[in-house]
Amino acid sequence: MPAHTAAHTTRRHAAWRTVSAAACALAIAAGLAPGAAQAKDVMTWVMPDFPPAAIPVNGKPGNGVADQAVNFITARWPDAEHRYIYANARRTWEILERGEAVCFPAALRTPERERIAYFSNTNLLPPPVLIVRGASLPSVPLNSAGEADLAALLERAKLHGIVVDKRSYGAAADGAIARRPRHSSLQIIPVSSYGGNILRMIAAKRADYTLDYDFALAYEMSRAPELATLKTVAVAGGSAPVTVGVACPRTPWGRAAIRRIDRLLGTREGAAALMQAQTRWQTEASRQRHAAALAEFTRQRGKPSPASDYE
Template sequence: MHRLAAALLAALLLPGAQARDKMSWLMPDVPPASMPVDGKPTSGIADQIVLYITAQWPEAEHHFIYANPKRTWLMIERGEQACVVAALRNAERDKLSYFVNTNLVPPLQLVVQEGTVARLPLNAHGEADLQKVLSDPALRGIVVERRSYGAAMDELLANRPAGSRLETTSVGEYGRNVLKLVMHGRADYTLDYDYALQYASKSEPDIGKLHTVPIAQNNKPMLGGIACPRNAWGMAAVKRIEQIVGTPEGAAAMIKAQNSWHTPASLQRYAAQISEFQRQRAKPAPH
């Protein structure tokens, strides 16, 4: 190992290192992933994760940088000494960074009123066929203009039939306004994540009465985690973070952070996968 890389590794891994480590955390700028107060993390998913890790890493001086995705991933690509919290993991990001898996994120859901569930084309697993939903002239949908719902969903939305009653809106406010339209019956369905529904229901309790239905074409939970630049500093940081979260206590803290923002229905639906993720997370992953 190059001498500089070895020195960085020692500084990050050894609690007794004399020079105080500096650790910068790139935080998402949207709730409920992160909800800063006076520039400090609070009770969001990423907030809880980073607060647990920093509490177990007292020998370092921790800094929080709130940034949009474009700035965040540009910093990672440049190899800057900072790690992203609560980043969704995919093949493209794996090329830019080393990852520590911290979350199992339930996939995008169809969000409807309770009375709409019976009108949906469901398979034997209770999953909605989105292609059929988009083709049904009796079902009115609404999504946020230019928002990405993931590659598979974006393709289905883009290739919807000409007669589809799916509308787009530019007024999102983290999806809350779109959820309100479904709540008031202005639309039959929208697409969103479970945690977005939970967040919106904090200020609009009636939104909490909406139901989430899994989508057949998008039914696999996603991995979320901490991403550090793909260089010697990033590898050292990842090893230190793995030491902290790769324990039964660390795994429990990661699960608690994500579960605090998911609906009971979603937690029940993905209970087996979440349990298996926690079992594997309870030990450090090899890097």
């Protein structure tokens, strides 16, 4: 399998090498055979710099939600050398779409992404919310339930929004963004992180709103008091929890890798570790709101996914 180096710059990105998917699939399959004699394989993880989903420590997974999923997997996959690269959302999905031999452990699962990647579910998270500067909140269009009407908001050219290129914010929000009018003041930007800098831009009055998770805002607020001016509003049509998981490319290599990953996660121990990883960072309000859905998700995660998921 290929060796990949950590990449935050274009120069380092150029060092990537493509590999034969069939050869990689055979190598992974060999790793599944008990007692198979072989050289140690390389398993490369593309990680986000996105606290608290991922909190890198010296270029390796730390104590974030996705970090702990990866640490659980790698501790039970000793016959591979695990390597880590950090990339933004655009770079990550370009890599996966090309079929590179890597897996991404913090992927929001959508039908569009399932066309280019296999998934093993790891977390059921509260949906992203609208995060808006307090002074701009009165201008946000709301429905009768007090939820933000995102489509109407995107019509208002005077309100400037920012979202991250190639990030998914859930089906409802993604659809509204895709259908936004030409005069919309929403900016879609590629950034090295997944949104922390955007929150600071809003607090500094360089924009009015973005979309993100409430626990991501809570994490950033604990480190940047100036973010206390930001408020959260639920998005109309986007109240259902979102599924996040490990994504591997839709190739023979990716299928073999994701099936092994899913078997490692699909135990009571795995389900408990994944739930503990997210509840540590999740807000109490969201835990209570989605308690029943979380309990059912954990029950299902306590066993491997059906083989039909990877056909």
